[in-house]
Amino acid sequence: MSLIKRGPGPRHRHERMTVSADTTAQEGGFEPEGPGREALDVLYRFVAALELAPTVAVHSIDRNGIVRYWNHTCADVFGISAAEAVGKPLTSLASHLDREADFLSTLDTVWRTGRSAPPRDWHIRRLDGAERWLYSTHFPVLRDGVPQQLFCMEVDISKRKVDEAELLAAGANFRQLFQRSTDAIVLIEGNRIMDANPAALALFRCAGKQDIAGKTLLDFSPEVQATGETSTVADAAVTARAFIDGNYRYEWEFALADGTHFWAEVLLTSVTLDHEFLSYAVLRDISPRKAAEHALAMAARVFENSRDAILIIDRQYRVIAVNQAFTALTGIEAGDVMGEQVPGLHSGTHEPLFYQQIWDVVAVHDHWEGEVCCVRRDGEERPVWVAVTAIRDSAEQVSNYMAIMTDITERKRAEEQTRHLAEHDFLTDLPNRVLFLDRLHQALVSARRQHSKVAVMFLDLDRFKGINDSFGHHVGDAVLKEVATRLTGCVRGVDTVSRQGGDEFVVILADIGGVDQAAHVASSVMHAVAQPVRSNGHTISLSVSIGIALCPDDGLDVDTLLRHADVAMYHAKQNGRNAFSFFNADMNAHVIERVQIENELRHALSNHEFFLEYQPEINIASGRTTGVEALLRWRHPQRGLLMPHQFIAVAEECGLMVPIGEWVLCQACSKARAWRDEGSPVVVAVNLSGAQFLHGGLVHSVDEALRQSGLAPAFLDLEITESVIMRGDEAGMATVAALRARGVQLTIDDFGTGYSSLSFLRRYPLTKLKIDRSFVDEIAEPAPRADGAASASLIPAIIAVARSLQLRVTAEGVETAEQLQFLARHGCDDYQGYYASMASADPDLKPRA
Template sequence: MGAEGDASDDRDAAGLAALEVLYRFVAAVEVTPDVAVHSSDRNGIVRYWNRACHLLFGVPACDAVGRPLASLVAHPEREAEFAAVIDSVWRTGKAPLARDWCVRLPDGSERWVYSSHFPVSRGGQTRQVLCMEIDITGRKIDEQVLLHAGANFRQLFERSTDAIVLVRGREIVDVNPAALQLFRCDGNDAMVGRSLLDFSPPVQPSGEASMVRDAALAARTFSDGNQRYEWMYQSGAGESFWAEVLLTSVAVDHQHLAFAVIRDISLRKATERTLTMAAQVFENCRDAILILDSSYRVVAVNRAFSDVTGYAPEGVIGQEMPSLRAGLHEPAFHQQIRDHVDAHGHWEGEVFSARRGGEVFPVWAALTAIHDSANRITSYMAILSDITDRKQVEEQTRHLAEHDFLTDLPNRVLFLDRLQQALATARRQHTRVAVMFLDLDRFKAINDTYGHQAGDIVLKEVAARLVRCVRGVDTVSRQGGDEFVVILADIGGADQAAHVAGSVMQAVSQPMTVGQRQVTLSASIGISICPSDGDDVDTLLKHADVAMYHAKQNGRNAFQFFSPEMNAHVVERVQMENKLRQALENREFLLEYQPEIDITSGRTIGVEALIRWRHPQRGILRPDQFIPVAEACGLMLAIGEWVLREACARARAWRDQGCPVVVAVNLSSVQFTHDKLLDCVDDALASAGLAPQFLDLEITEGMIQTGDAATIATVNALRQRGVLLTVDDFGTGYSSLSTLRRYSLTKLKIDRSFVDDITRNPADAAIIPAIIAVARSLKLRVIAEGVETAEQLHFLQQHGCDEYQGHYAGMASINPDLGITRRHP
């Protein structure tokens, strides 16, 4: 995880807007030249000290923060009174009235300041007291001159730039030109004879009635001699403005009057509101905020900075940022950020910071330059957002996006990236990389037999075993289903890849417990090696897949290296698949019918529908030349449905011609286990108008040898419809007599391999009578296929076989007159 300069896309518009507001608040506090702003905690320790404080009191922030305020600013002969004012803020959480204070500075000099105090709250509790002070020393001198002017009062009155209003009781008796200008009145008549209350709103912003508050202030003035306060007025034009009022009792021309010196402080009050809000934002912001001087030394930090980093303010004020001291990034990187901020005013990006205990953590940093009125950079504001949790969420999200949800192995996305990296390294270092494509043999049977939950357990166990078979630099990935791919990086050659493949096969073949059962698996593995079998991702994966396909074709439970001959075979297979799809659309399939002859009478009592493909280039193709491809690519259902419909339609046509024969149709295992088999049979019979007893469905011994409930239900449903059922290729499987007895079958078909050598091989000759005996015990008819000679037919007749078919009987498609009695020698 590294730094990302100017990566502003990671913050949304709302975040940027909040950042801008915060910047303006903090900048207002920091660069306001005539308002000294400082804050103290409950113990009177200074927590914030802006640049104006340095100018007013002569103490820089690095020396002020962390020290008691009383050691920096004294209130001669009025310390107790000042302490009481501060205590009232902590007790009530309310701001007292602003007032004048004489303060003694650390150098011993004294100044007059006008002070306003405000509570800074967080979570409903006062956390700090913020003080804003304005130097009024010069103003105090002017006021004293005015009070002691005597005979020169009128001259000062007329020439003063401050608004002065003379009041007798509550009645205005005279105003100076500055007052007329402030209240926007055209002449003395507009003010003289009226009251200052006439120029006040009924209620002050504090909520107190103006008349009540004015009476209280006037009473204190005549008792104390003078009173300073802030007041909201309305000018003759109806505009409101804030004013600072100095109300003083004075004798003029032997008359007891009061004069009010009124100064417009609307701008200052707006600044105070901004500063108060800034202090609240600064204190309550959940992100760490630092104010840095022009040399990038820390001037102030907020509470969140201490919470996030563990550093107390006094531990960092006047110092470099902790992350800079920790050296988490190169100095050149920090200089690059500074140059960018000086040029553009702002930088943000992801960097590392350090906690007090030394822990390094990621932050999103925003650094902004703060300018004065002359557009000079006076300081900087840094905002640090701890993004540890966000990074963890991002890492988890990235992990989920790049890993298989079931096995937690790298998925295809991460696998491809790893393979690209491995190939790039191999090119640079002239080494080899092997890709192993692994597929579990007959995994579907586990899902079908034990359920998908058991299948998931098996996949997770296989994944764990694969990881244990390879090195840390290798990658094991699940591509989906029961397919895994392994990257063997920097291998010595084919021998090392073969060794790993052997280890994998042995590990996979170890029995595993699934629930209460033990499951044994095997795997077929294809291997391609870079650079001999390709040097890019797609080629290596394709060739490994081709090799795995050949491993399966050659009996499974083996590994196979890629060769060009394999690829040619696969290309031919793909072409065959495409042609098969076209064959369905172009009606290129046809059926030939082989007679099934009753041995006793010699009559044709049935036909077996045999599919042929009229290939546009290769001519007529037999089933063994294209059916395996059709089964592998998922076309067998469509082809089988076409055969079923076509055969039923032909059988109906022959029946209408006076030749009522049974048509036998071979079902593939895919058709037999499909949940729409019964609907397809019903539709074919209904469409052709064929009675069910004229349809004979041939299934292999392997389809029924499991004897499970679903198979039994399917057989029973077909037999209940009246459809005949024949077990094809009988004798080549492992069906037991008890298994066969569970099914309602029609007949058994003796496989041609036993018929071929019955006249030469006594062992085969002995099997046929045994099969016939089994059929008799089950009350099933027996048909033998592949009969080609008179000797074979004679043997079958001697042992009681019921029917036969083969070249000796001929093909019905050649001689469609199925009503002709076929005589055999």
């Protein structure tokens, strides 16, 4: 262990100390704040009671009889200072004249029994030849029931002995002394009080002798008063002891009629007065001393049994006492440090002047406390809270210093755990947003100082919601943990990977060279994430979209960089996902425009800005119009006519697609009913977005649209994209079954762009499928597709699949006669597109019967 030594001096060879860097100086001193401050104050008061007791000499010895503690009063009584006494055998410091063997026997009894010895007088001779009478009490200090030290509290009664001798020698003058004595004296015949002097009447608070005469001393005992038992036997025993020994000294607690108690020292002496054999008792009120002894005994027990290590240091900075907790904490035995100067400094963590400041604070404020690194003898380091306090005597002079050391290892560990939980994501253990923002702030400060660059990467797993929905959240959690591990492996130790929530991660690349280095890291991340993840028997393929912003190029502050990285990530997703993108001004303008469109979309329905156009579906064989597809248009008050690709994606992302889709459904059904009433019964096709299909109220919305319009279900065709139908969950299958049960037709839209299988499609009661226009566009092109397959061979294959499922086939995007002839030659049922629309001059597209 190490404390701090003021000024030069020898250093202890075992231990060293450092003061925690978070200890701060305030107003010229250190602000004391630490664990259990009230407990430290209690310890301080007890230890100060031991050290500064003005009338009681307190010392302690170990089992070998070696002095371990020696207070200031001991130095006055024995004529030996603490520095000279500590570490030496007690028997070498004074002799007990002809009772040395009796004294040693008394100590041995206390050690063996673990019980205090009755107080008694001892006649000693000091080393300087002076003789003293001491009234001594010996008691053990126990820990776990085993005596650890033997404390002795002694009062110098040399003057009192002289007074007693003079009283015995007074003889004929006894009566005069009896009346004038300031000590309480009572005359006893047999065992009852026959007379009492004025001092005795005052002590027992008696108005006259009649209030005490005839009673025994034990009648004033609280035990006798409580039980009502007679005191004759006990009184007789005490009186007999006085006549046998000539005098007998004991201490007794007395209780008065008014309920107050006091302790008295009783000297019972046998005398012959006027030829009568009597005894007299001299009583001295020792209540203050007993209270002091009780406090000192309590202090000794607290000192030895305290879980905090305690050192008492003299004015020369020498250790004069340590408790057992000190050895447990530091690994240093008491004998190795007693009498030595406080161990010096060896760590070198701070300059010596820093440690000198601590003593300067104690000199001014009488106190310092702070966190210290305690290095045990075996080399283990432990954080310790140390409180150093100056102990002053009655003259306000520093007599000692006390250091109380509290092991805060567990508290520090708990604080660290709490801090970790507060700053890290519970699932991946990556830094959370709180710690991330702090580190990004520090990285930007460092970059400004060193004129370097910092990159912020926003990462979002592509289609992660589908993993949770398809395999369950436990698999999703396992995927997130694996991704966190992979991301950490792609960056340096100085970088930070943080999970912001859900499937969003953010990476800080500190002190990078520039765009090329950021691009390299992004490529590494994409490659790492793309490796299949195996969890719970499933093999899952992943991809990630990444947005990158650099400081100072794309922003100088935290908020700007994060916003721009998010914009870049959104741009990467808009461009097909599984890519990374750097921020630029055009992206920002695009995002701003998207936000504006979102805000304007929220008012478009209520402002009646939407309308529908209808594109005919024509039977190839007959040329007759068999149905129409309702197409949504937005007549924007400032932007003009907007097509679906300009706002549908925004509507889906901001949650507006369901109410917009319900409006389209109602309008289309009403129009189809009107055509039917005019004699043109055609089927109206309405596109359903993924949000509508997954919405629990789709079936109810269809029922309402059909009810309000009066349209028969057979004249409503709902078009669902291949990607939506291929989810294959129970809710989706139930929705399809409910719609077909009502007679509504169901079509797979954009067939060929997804990953459907024949066996999967057979599970759904579909009506027809539509060939995506991308296949139709390539009919006249001789070059093969990128995957090596020619469109001319794919379209017949798609038609063959539809025939095997007993579905009608409609081709989208037909614009030329050549395309129509190809489709007719391979058995396609219907077509739609620009070529079909030219056949109708009616702006409402009133179909031909």
